[in-house]
Amino acid sequence: MSSPELPHSSRREFLGAAAFALAGMGVSAPALMAQTAKGAPGQPPKRPPNPYVYQFKIGKIDCFSISDGHMLFRQGLDLMWPESDRPKMKDALVFNRERLDALPLYVNVLGLRIGDEVALIDAGFGERHPNPNFGWLAEGLKTLGIRPEQVTTGFLSHCHTDHLDGFVLGDKPAYPNAKIHMLKAEHDFWRGPNPDFSKSKRDKKPLPAMVKSVNRSFDILKDQIVFASDGQKVFHDAVTVIAAPGHTDGHACFEIRSGEESLVHISDVVHHHVLMFEDAGWTVAMDHDPETSVKTRKKLFTRMAAERSRAYGFHLPWPGLGTVVPKGEQYAWVPERFSWGS
Numbered sequence: 001m002s003s004p005e006l007p008h009s010s011r012r013e014f015l016g017a018a019a020f021a022l023a024g025m026g027v028s029a030p031a032l033m034a035q036t037a038k039g040a041p042g043q044p045p046k047r048p049p050n051p052y053v054y055q056f057k058i059g060k061i062d063c064f065s066i067s068d069g070h071m072l073f074r075q076g077l078d079l080m081w082p083e084s085d086r087p088k089m090k091d092a093l094v095f096n097r098e099r100l101d102a103l104p105l106y107v108n109v110l111g112l113r114i115g116d117e118v119a120l121i122d123a124g125f126g127e128r129h130p131n132p133n134f135g136w137l138a139e140g141l142k143t144l145g146i147r148p149e150q151v152t153t154g155f156l157s158h159c160h161t162d163h164l165d166g167f168v169l170g171d172k173p174a175y176p177n178a179k180i181h182m183l184k185a186e187h188d189f190w191r192g193p194n195p196d197f198s199k200s201k202r203d204k205k206p207l208p209a210m211v212k213s214v215n216r217s218f219d220i221l222k223d224q225i226v227f228a229s230d231g232q233k234v235f236h237d238a239v240t241v242i243a244a245p246g247h248t249d250g251h252a253c254f255e256i257r258s259g260e261e262s263l264v265h266i267s268d269v270v271h272h273h274v275l276m277f278e279d280a281g282w283t284v285a286m287d288h289d290p291e292t293s294v295k296t297r298k299k300l301f302t303r304m305a306a307e308r309s310r311a312y313g314f315h316l317p318w319p320g321l322g323t324v325v326p327k328g329e330q331y332a333w334v335p336e337r338f339s340w341g342s
């Protein structure tokens, strides 16, 4: 998911932006109110405390899931396609006792720790984002005692705001020692002379600003970006990059493996914990190429349901851990229970 799209260049204007513009970007009314209720003059806006740090293991790897915040899409099912299936989507939401007035999306960052080295898979909105509902990753890392310099490896599933922006802090890299791995197809799409959004159902108005923002981030991160290929193993060979196109051209998922245990980070193959499982053919407006995203989702779900793989969803209810299970012809998301561990 990529909205609300808020390019760096326009952030300062954000606080003064008209409410209708914010609504169009998917920023909720409470978020707007919280945002305009700033802290003391000269002080940054108050952020809610971030208790959302969850630690777990994959084999011998210490892992953590940090909530970078949450989004609420007031457009609700108007964001979902095909349009003719919206009554069925509504039925699915009602049956599952989900809210109908808006689509809630979580923003989850998965981290891995091997020795002193830390890897982050995507980086959220960035700690300087003016919306207090976003950008909690830095605080979560602090809670875990992890310094930005310790992050030696980054993975970028794709370049939408909620995934890329946290790798940048102002006009500098947020994690100066990290090599950031991404598929070349993703890089080339945004760097191309004319990125093609013609198949996407998304609002086209914010796109020029979004392309500009991504390119600005690429400029800042140019010495850190490393092109990964499909199937390549990175970070002590524990993470395998999986090409998963559709949401964007070079969208990637990641399989983490240690010993007999594994987990598949499904990135933005799924945006809602009911809808895309109820029918893997339902798509969200932000997909660049909906037809390809459906193919990718079906392929991944078939494999994951057969293997009962442990999964992690960037936009699924925090901490994002669960399993994709077969349900008739389709699937269901079974979230993993919290474990208080040792």
Ligand SMILES: [Zn+2]
Residues within 6 Å of the ligand: 001, 002, 160, 162, 163, 268, 314, 315
């Ligand atoms: Zn996203």
